[in-house]
Amino acid sequence: MSVLQQERIVFVGAVLILAAVVLLPFATLVAELAGSLVGGEAGAAFELLGSTRLWGLLGSSLLRAAVVTVAALAVGVPLGLVVARTDTPGRRLALVLHVLPGLLPPYLLALGWFHLFGRQGMLGSEASARLLFGESGAVAVLVLAFAPVATALCVLGVWGMDASLEEAARVVARPPRVLTRIVLPAAAPGVALAALLIFALALSEIGVPMFLRVETYPAAVFARLAGIDYAPGEAVALVLPLALLALGLLAAERRLAASRDYAVLGLRGAARPPLPLGRWRAAAAAGCAVAALLAVAPLVALAGVARAGGGFGELSRWAGGSVTVSLTCAAAAATASVGLGIPLAYALARQRPHARLPDALAVLGFVTPAAVLGVGLIQTWNRASLAWVYGSLAIVVLGFVARYAAVAIRTCASLFASASPHLEESASVAGAGYLRRMRRILIPLHARGLLAAWLLVLAFCLRDLESAVLVYPAGREPLTVRIFTLEANGPEPVVAALACAQVGLVAGVLGLLSILIWKGVRR
Amino acid sequence: MNRVAAGWRRRPARSAGTLAILLVGCRGPECDVVAYTSVDQVFSEPVFLAFEAETGRHVCAVFDTEETKSTGVLNRLLAEAGRPRADLFWSGDPIRPFVAIDRALVEPYDSPAAAGIPPPFKAAEGTWTGLAARARVLLVNTKRLGERERPRSIRDLADPRFHGEAAIANPLFGTTTVHVAALASRWGEQEARVFLDRLRENEVQIASSNGEVRRLVVSGEVVVGLADTDDAHEAITSGAPVEIVYPDQEPGGLGTLVLPTAVVRIRGGPHPEAARRLIDHLLSPPVEAYLARHGAHMPLHPGVQTPLDVRGVHEIHAMQVDYAAVAKTLERIRPWLRRWVGL
Numbered sequence: 001m002s003v004l005q006q007e008r009i010v011f012v013g014a015v016l017i018l019a020a021v022v023l024l025p026f027a028t029l030v031a032e033l034a035g036s037l038v039g040g041e042a043g044a045a046f047e048l049l050g051s052t053r054l055w056g057l058l059g060s061s062l063l064r065a066a067v068v069t070v071a072a073l074a075v076g077v078p079l080g081l082v083v084a085r086t087d088t089p090g091r092r093l094a095l096v097l098h099v100l101p102g103l104l105p106p107y108l109l110a111l112g113w114f115h116l117f118g119r120q121g122m123l124g125s126e127a128s129a130r131l132l133f134g135e136s137g138a139v140a141v142l143v144l145a146f147a148p149v150a151t152a153l154c155v156l157g158v159w160g161m162d163a164s165l166e167e168a169a170r171v172v173a174r175p176p177r178v179l180t181r182i183v184l185p186a187a188a189p190g191v192a193l194a195a196l197l198i199f200a201l202a203l204s205e206i207g208v209p210m211f212l213r214v215e216t217y218p219a220a221v222f223a224r225l226a227g228i229d230y231a232p233g234e235a236v237a238l239v240l241p242l243a244l245l246a247l248g249l250l251a252a253e254r255r256l257a258a259s260r261d262y263a264v265l266g267l268r269g270a271a272r273p274p275l276p277l278g279r280w281r282a283a284a285a286a287g288c289a290v291a292a293l294l295a296v297a298p299l300v301a302l303a304g305v306a307r308a309g310g311g312f313g314e315l316s317r318w319a320g321g322s323v324t325v326s327l328t329c330a331a332a333a334a335t336a337s338v339g340l341g342i343p344l345a346y347a348l349a350r351q352r353p354h355a356r357l358p359d360a361l362a363v364l365g366f367v368t369p370a371a372v373l374g375v376g377l378i379q380t381w382n383r384a385s386l387a388w389v390y391g392s393l394a395i396v397v398l399g400f401v402a403r404y405a406a407v408a409i410r411t412c413a414s415l416f417a418s419a420s421p422h423l424e425e426s427a428s429v430a431g432a433g434y435l436r437r438m439r440r441i442l443i444p445l446h447a448r449g450l451l452a453a454w455l456l457v458l459a460f461c462l463r464d465l466e467s468a469v470l471v472y473p474a475g476r477e478p479l480t481v482r483i484f485t486l487e488a489n490g491p492e493p494v495v496a497a498l499a500c501a502q503v504g505l506v507a508g509v510l511g512l513l514s515i516l517i518w519k520g521v522r523r
Numbered sequence: 524m525n526r527v528a529a530g531w532r533r534r535p536a537r538s539a540g541t542l543a544i545l546l547v548g549c550r551g552p553e554c555d556v557v558a559y560t561s562v563d564q565v566f567s568e569p570v571f572l573a574f575e576a577e578t579g580r581h582v583c584a585v586f587d588t589e590e591t592k593s594t595g596v597l598n599r600l601l602a603e604a605g606r607p608r609a610d611l612f613w614s615g616d617p618i619r620p621f622v623a624i625d626r627a628l629v630e631p632y633d634s635p636a637a638a639g640i641p642p643p644f645k646a647a648e649g650t651w652t653g654l655a656a657r658a659r660v661l662l663v664n665t666k667r668l669g670e671r672e673r674p675r676s677i678r679d680l681a682d683p684r685f686h687g688e689a690a691i692a693n694p695l696f697g698t699t700t701v702h703v704a705a706l707a708s709r710w711g712e713q714e715a716r717v718f719l720d721r722l723r724e725n726e727v728q729i730a731s732s733n734g735e736v737r738r739l740v741v742s743g744e745v746v747v748g749l750a751d752t753d754d755a756h757e758a759i760t761s762g763a764p765v766e767i768v769y770p771d772q773e774p775g776g777l778g779t780l781v782l783p784t785a786v787v788r789i790r791g792g793p794h795p796e797a798a799r800r801l802i803d804h805l806l807s808p809p810v811e812a813y814l815a816r817h818g819a820h821m822p823l824h825p826g827v828q829t830p831l832d833v834r835g836v837h838e839i840h841a842m843q844v845d846y847a848a849v850a851k852t853l854e855r856i857r858p859w860l861r862r863w864v865g866l
Binding site: 052057114118119120121129133207210211213215223232353357375378383384390391470472473474475476477485486487490491492 | 554555558559563564565581582583584585586587588598599602603604606608609693695728729730731734735738742744757761864865
């Protein structure tokens, strides 16, 4: 078998698996929509798309997502630069605290802000409540929830840049100029990816806008699946504009990132000395402190509610086995996503023909409202012959992979693109096939980066609520689902304590694994 | 080459083994009976645990989250219609079971434990049986109300004295949907639409769930909210300055809407015998007593002891409704209800 054949077989296999996970549920629903149209039962489905009200809702939702994206980048990118490459005091602590809110479903953060700035909140007044409940509050909560994505990807992009570029620039330019003219452009692919992720996350978010009385387009999709009637065909019709939007986003992101080489997650420049900020150091430290404070404020509020009501003492009783379920599913999904992502990302990075197709498919899975994906998963996998999948946590893992494979593919693609192809070419000349080059060169060479990608997907899966809630097997709910099923009438201190436990769990797992990886690096 | 990288080369078998263990870990415990419920987990889970302790049979449950944060277990039941995974559905209201009944997903079961349940709260043919009811009440923040006259009727939500200071849950979800359908059933659809339009003119806040209505009233964001008795009870026990008003209690008035929870057996469920036993357990007086004590639910069996602050079904002037008719009304009003919400 030729080298090219090997690569094609592996690529096609990975594409087929991705299609089974992402496209099949979507296709099942589209087929249902088509069937109902033929039967003349669902003319309403496409009539919906003629509704000016819904297009207005889509417009306002897009605008909100755009504002959130710009603001989150405005917060996250400068912070990422400062944290990753300067001598600002307390920057590492600031980074750790800043990313904590990213580990919670945003709705719980909104709850934390409510405990702070609601009319009778710890710092609340009528004016603060008026600001919180409305468009401004929704945007602010979402910005603070998603800014850590921008910060993290910017930091990883900066750490992964070629150190020699920065060193050369430092000879002729002052640190602020080096940061803005050399370091920032090097992180551009990571920032573009962050923009894509944040926009998609902000657009699909339902919990925060509804909690803060803001109407949103995904709620219209959701109403076809969770409201007074069950109309998956109509939900799919409403998803079609979002699918087109996903493709548009993908094209825009490609245009932004195309002129740069991918340099995210390589961690090749981690050992460089930090850039001295001089007189800007105090201002940068103040900025870091503000970012950290804003990040922990809602968590402190939740912890305060939990502590005051004795919620922490009740944790083990209320959490049940949900922590184990969360960890098992997230680890399996992260492993599967990265495993699937490696051949697809390699093809993308090396600009192979048709490599953009699975990438677009994965992005479609990321931006499709999770409720639609969930119903599609049920209708695809709930069959007698597939009971071993649908009746077990494997269905949750599939849901996670469908939703977050995009994260794995893009980060792995960044890794492979950042490396010179010369090593592979040499190996190829020496007779090494595709699989052998993967196993002996690419994977070992990028082991740290691949583990970082695995951690990133793990983090997304551990904080996921929407994908799991519709398909989890009876009696085996992840921690996020348990928090939300208890949120209705469960004791408020317990719900707050569980939210704190969720942060602790994800932070603990990520921290521990990061240390292990770092120790591996140092040895 | 670093240690991590070397690990990838040296230990592929170990890595694969780890993954295999993870995937094997995806297998869950054996389920003796599978229950889907939209009754709040905090109340329903202990009931299932008591059944497990009594019978030694393991109950696997899927609980609903607050209305707008999930797609709801009923819709999961519908999505799974081709191959049911649930043995029974314990609904938080008596209307949604009709959706399952209309789609032929329900197997009638005339439980002997339902003998004491009054006829209005169960189907004669055994398709659904009610238990442990809740009432739709006005929850009032007395501190924020001040000297203003207390609300006494559901219509007071549209009264200008509560302009911008009243809240209801989104009527596309949960018991609020049922409430609107019940009003349309009693008043006629036209009058119900006028009432909803007046609510909008009065800038009533639309919360995403009854739990959030409770939170808004407790925190003083609004003066009055429409919620279920269990939400109201939770607010009272939190020590907040709130009181419960059973609306429209004047003689000849509309009355307060009473909504029993309701249980149905799913046709083709994997554990039919255990499902019958669990339904018998749910319909027993001790379960109603438990739900009365812990969730302020109103027992339907006569003679079940309730706490002093929980009124019995017969102690209030209840709205006269035929739940089957309300379910049909709900089918009709869906389009304009969705338009009213703007979705």
